[in-house]
Amino acid sequence: MVVKVYGPHCASTKRVLVCLLEKEVEFEVVPVDLTKGEHKDPEFLKLQPFGVVPVIQDGDYTLYESRAIMRFYADKYRSQGIELLGRTAEERGVVEQWLEVEAHNFHPPAYDLAVHVLFAPLFGITPDPKLIEESEAKLLKVLDVYEERLSKSKYLGGDFFSLADISHLPFLDYIVNKMNKGYLIKERKHVSGWWDDISSRPSWKKIIQLYPPPV
Amino acid sequence: MVVKVYGPHCASTKRVLVCLLEKEVEFEVVPVDLTKGEHKDPEFLKLQPFGVVPVIQDGDYTLYESRAIMRFYADKYRSQGIELLGRTAEERGVVEQWLEVEAHNFHPPAYDLAVHVLFAPLFGITPDPKLIEESEAKLLKVLDVYEERLSKSKYLGGDFFSLADISHLPFLDYIVNKMNKGYLIKERKHVSGWWDDISSRPSWKKIIQLYPPPV
Numbered sequence: 001m002v003v004k005v006y007g008p009h010c011a012s013t014k015r016v017l018v019c020l021l022e023k024e025v026e027f028e029v030v031p032v033d034l035t036k037g038e039h040k041d042p043e044f045l046k047l048q049p050f051g052v053v054p055v056i057q058d059g060d061y062t063l064y065e066s067r068a069i070m071r072f073y074a075d076k077y078r079s080q081g082i083e084l085l086g087r088t089a090e091e092r093g094v095v096e097q098w099l100e101v102e103a104h105n106f107h108p109p110a111y112d113l114a115v116h117v118l119f120a121p122l123f124g125i126t127p128d129p130k131l132i133e134e135s136e137a138k139l140l141k142v143l144d145v146y147e148e149r150l151s152k153s154k155y156l157g158g159d160f161f162s163l164a165d166i167s168h169l170p171f172l173d174y175i176v177n178k179m180n181k182g183y184l185i186k187e188r189k190h191v192s193g194w195w196d197d198i199s200s201r202p203s204w205k206k207i208i209q210l211y212p213p214p215v
Numbered sequence: 216m217v218v219k220v221y222g223p224h225c226a227s228t229k230r231v232l233v234c235l236l237e238k239e240v241e242f243e244v245v246p247v248d249l250t251k252g253e254h255k256d257p258e259f260l261k262l263q264p265f266g267v268v269p270v271i272q273d274g275d276y277t278l279y280e281s282r283a284i285m286r287f288y289a290d291k292y293r294s295q296g297i298e299l300l301g302r303t304a305e306e307r308g309v310v311e312q313w314l315e316v317e318a319h320n321f322h323p324p325a326y327d328l329a330v331h332v333l334f335a336p337l338f339g340i341t342p343d344p345k346l347i348e349e350s351e352a353k354l355l356k357v358l359d360v361y362e363e364r365l366s367k368s369k370y371l372g373g374d375f376f377s378l379a380d381i382s383h384l385p386f387l388d389y390i391v392n393k394m395n396k397g398y399l400i401k402e403r404k405h406v407s408g409w410w411d412d413i414s415s416r417p418s419w420k421k422i423i424q425l426y427p428p429p430v
Contacts (some may be wrong), residue, residue, distance in 0.1 A: 049360045050320055063308050065315035072308035093278050093287035100280035103318060105265055145264045 007032040007039070007053025008211040011114070011170035012066040016054050016210070019070040020202035023081035035122055035209050058107035061095035067099060070163050084163045091093055102156075105145075109138035110171040111150065115180045118215050136181070143184060150190035153206075155198075165198045173199065173208065178215065216240050222247040222268025223255070223426040226329070226385035227281040230424070231269050234285040236418035238296035250337055251430065282314060284377050310372035313364075313379035315325035317371075320357045325386040332394050332430045333430050351396070356398060357405055365405035370413075380413045388414065388423065393430065 003020065007013045008029035021025050032038045032053050040051045048055045050062045055064045074084040086092035112135040120127040149156060157164040172195055174181040185195050194206050198204065218235065222228045223244035225416065235242050247253045247268050255266045263270045263279045267319040270279045278284050301307035326352040335342040364371060372379040384390040387410055400410050 049363065050316070050357075061305055061308075061310055064282045065312050065319070068308060068311035068315045072304060075307055089287060089291035090276055092290055093276075093283060096283035096286045099280055101265070104280070141267075148264065163306050165310035167340045 002058040003027040006030045006044075006047070006055045007034075009214055010034065010053045011161070011213065012052075013054035014170040014207050015066040015213065016069045016073075016168050017057065018143075018169060018201075018203045019073055019084065021206060022084060022166070022201075023073050023077045024079075025073055027078060031209070045112065048141055059169045061202075067103060067163070067167060070143060070166065074163055084166070086157060086160070086162065089122065091158055091160075095162045095164050098156040099167055101142075102164060102167045103147075105142045106139070106168060107171065109135040109142070110175065113179065113181075114171060114174045118174060122215060133167065136184070138177075143188055146194075147188040147192050150194045155194065161198065161201070165194075169198060169204055175211070176211065187192050218242040219245055219272040221245045221259075221262070221270045221272075222249075223247065224429055225268045226389065227267075228430065229267035229380050229385040229422050229426065231271065231284045231288075232326040232422045233255075233384060233416075233418045234299065234378065235289055237299060237381070237416075238288050240288055240292060240295075240344060242428070252374055267326045281383060282318060282378070289378055298375065299381070301372060301375070301377065306373055310377045310379050313371040313377075314382055316357075316360075317379060317382045320360075321383060322352070322386065324353040324357070326388065327395065328354065328396075329386060329389045332342050335388060337430060351399070354390075354399060358403055360425065361406050362403040363407075365409045370409065375414065376416070380409075384413060389428070393428065 003025060003069055005013060005016055005020070005027050006029075008017060008031065010032075017027070032044065034053070038044060039048075039053060044052055047062055049126050052064075054066055054069065054183045055062060056069050061071055071085070078085075086095045086112075112131055114141070115123075115125065116132050119125070146156070153159065155161050156168075172185070176195065176199075186192050216238060220228060220231055220242050221244075223232060223246065225247075227259060232242070232244075233331070234360055247259065251267070253259060254263070260266055262277055265281075268347070269284065270277060271284050278287055286300070293300075301310045327346055330338075330340065331342045332352075333346050334340070361371070368374065370376050370380050371383075387400070389398055391410065391414075401407050
């Protein structure tokens with residue numbers, strides 16, 4: 001059974017795609033054009049009632065929310081590909097903590113920056129300079145905590161690459177390679193080393209090449 | 216080893232406390248007075264560098280982020296108390312999906328409502344009527360999706376009570392019992408029945424009685 005993944009060009013979907021590659025799970029992609037509002041089509045809303053990507057279909061099993069889908073495949077295929085959750089409850093707890101930090105501390109300012117710096121023209125939004133400034137200030141503080149963490153730990157979740165690292169890839173890529181804000185990373189020695197490490201993984205390089213962002 | 220839980224009177228911490236009761240894990244609480252800024256004290260920031268509650272200490276293991284802590288105890292004590300994650304990878308995937316929906320769709324407007332309707336005086340914030348109106352409008356749409364889901368499933372994650380349900384308790388309690396906005400729930404038959412069910416669990420009733428909110 002090949003997993004169908006909706007919306008491969010979108011940032012959140014890339015979390016799922018990298019996870020599937022790392023877990024050696026076969027997939028095919030179904031494009032969803034957000035600029036045409038295809039994520040609000042009645043047929044799409046039957047799969048994802050909030051009208052956002054990604055969604056996966058695995059036989060008759062449908063699941064949405066990128067971090068939930070990653071956890072599902074990392075759990076279902078524990079003994080296949082690399083271990084992405086942690087080997088003990090304690091390791092898994094720390095991975096979960098940093099997945100939550102990504103979702104609640106890193107993602108909101110990174111997302112606001114991406115929307116206002118990168119995607120405003122595409123979606124007819126007027127960029128808000130105050131929000132851009134505030135988002136960057138928030139992100140700086142978050143990355144200071146990451147610098148401290150990564151001075152003591154090779155990866156966010158511990159000494160192993162995990163879902164917590166994967167979850168950061170798409171928006172860090174926007175920051176470094178699309179928004180010309182690589183200095184946010186480069187100014188922090190351990191964050192910079194970590195980014196170089198995780199962004200040079202074959203899984204990420206393949207996904208970013210196959211499904212480039214729409215800007 | 217008794218688990219130390221910091222900040223029991225805060226909403227997010229109650230997710231953790233209910234989970235610990237349901238998993239029959241002993242705990243003691245450590246008050247953190249947010250109105251005095253104790254969550255920004257240097258000693259507290261050593262435990263939680265972002266300066267928010269909850270944090271737990273379990274021997275020399277420290278963990279933060281309420282949803283991560285819940286997952287940790289539900290995972291570590293699989294065979295103790297009730298099963299809160301799901302019995303199969305597919306069940307766990309659906310629980311994770313609704314935990315993520317809580318975090319990304321339900322929580323932001325519920326949190327903004329709580330801050331501006333309930334906690335503004337306590338924290339010296341000027342309530343923003345436009346934000347209150349917009350948050351309620353967002354919440355209505357989210358609860359419409361919940362109504363559809365709960366018309367087909369007894370609980371959010373499936374036919375069993377799970378972390379996905381626990382995660383909603385503290386802010387639903389604010390909405391119904393503190394903000395006089397119970398109509399948001401009552402107007403939706405299945406959401407209303409679900410709320411009556413989950414909020415009458417002995418674990419929740421005990422936690423809300425022991426650690427009432429600061430307003």
